Amino acid sequence: MATILIVGGSGCVGIETTKALLRDGHQVVSLSRGNRPLSPLANVTHVQADILDPQSIHSALEAHAITHVLHAAALRTTDCKKNPSQAVTVNINGTANLLEALSHYGKVERLVFTSTAAVYKVPDDNAFVDESAPTEVLNAYTATKLAAEQLVECYSHSHNLPATILRPQIIYGPTRGSDGSTAGITSAIYKASNGEDFTIPFGGTTYFHYSEDVGHYHAQALLHSPHHFARYNLPGESLDVSSICQSLNTLFPKSSIHHTPLRYPFANGLIDHAFLNDFPNTQRTPLTEAIHTMTQAHPPRPLQPQRHQ
The missing domain is CATH 3.90.25.10 (UDP-galactose 4-epimerase, domain 1)
Known part of the structure; x- marks a missing residue:
């Protein structure tokens, strides 16, 4: 049985992944900045920590003997547009803080990072795109998501951290x-x-992806990924x-x-x-x-x- 830390547990991806993990009998720890739980689900352990404070993340990892981590916390597109500097702080620096905490902890079997398929450059014929397709930065949201992806890949290779990046489109x-x-x-x-x-x-x-499926995909990636590092488009x-x-x-x-x-x-x-x-x-x-x-x-x-x- 795994113990999974959900960073961003009050969002759609976090909620659906938590539901999928609980159905399979795993333990879920949901991270929130405040002292009140944000996840609406029962049977979830809530811990107060902040991705802008790497020491609080490391303390949560140690206290709950975390084995797997889902990072699904980020500012949305409109918030990134309104405040690009805050987008950098949360989406990039927050990811770096989490990765640094995971590196020091050294016991996580898999990190899954929720990115977005909005990073792809749209082909002239609007054809389908695979994971090797060119990317294009059109706004602060996609810029910070791509930067966070690169950090995850960097830590996966340089710090021996098993990691999977998932790219959904519209949930x-x-x-x-x-x-x-x-x-x-x-x-x-x-x-x-x-x-x-x-x-x-x-x-x-x-x-388009149905939200319950997205939770199932994330749970699968957390627990059954066959590669040390991988990047996937999500089915839909x-x-x-x-x-x-x-x-x-x-x-x-x-x-x-x-x-x-x-x-x-x-x-x-x-x-x-x-x-x-x-x-x-x-x-x-x-x-x-x-x-x-x-x-x-x-x-x-x-x-x-x-x-x-």
Whole structure:
């Protein structure tokens, strides 16, 4: 049985990974800066620490005999745009602090870092991209995520730290929350099920991941990675936002779901063969099934993950 430290345990990735790990009988320690637990899940040990304070991280690692670490804490795109210097402090310096603490601790069997597929340069033909595709820095968020990836890779090689980097595109689902424009798919599903109108703030074709699947992928990467260092695109579905609107309007005719013409600088999809080859027991929930799960007769109220401040 593993003991996993979740850095960013109150966010969508942290919550879903925690759920997957608890189902398999592992112990989860969730890190928060304040003295109140932020994770809404039971059976989780909460510890007060801060990635801006490497000594507090090292103390948490020692106190709870941590075996694996998930680093999913970061400022979102809009917050990075508003305050680039804070983006550097949290996303880059915070990652460096965590890596330094892990290096001194020396007992972690695997670090998993949640990055983003927004780092890829969009090919001229919008084709799918694999992990070897060129990257492009378009904003402070992708710049800091790429820098953090490089730090993780550096420590993996120079400090013998087993590490895995995961790149999701757009995550949707009950734990996604409503922050950020990419939450528009999640909001549209709930609005439609309530018979309300809604406009998704973007359009075009891109790659989507159901939140529960994302938690499963992270748990797999934490516990079953076959390589000392690896970088993976996460499995998902390439979907056109127009088709999502059409599906929701058909399923919930009392609502009217539309989208704007805005396209994100994302490729049409991710090539996920590497992940599927290394983790053959991977689940992948199609949108239609996800909608059904999210909108049953009495759906749970969506959790609202809190952002790292």
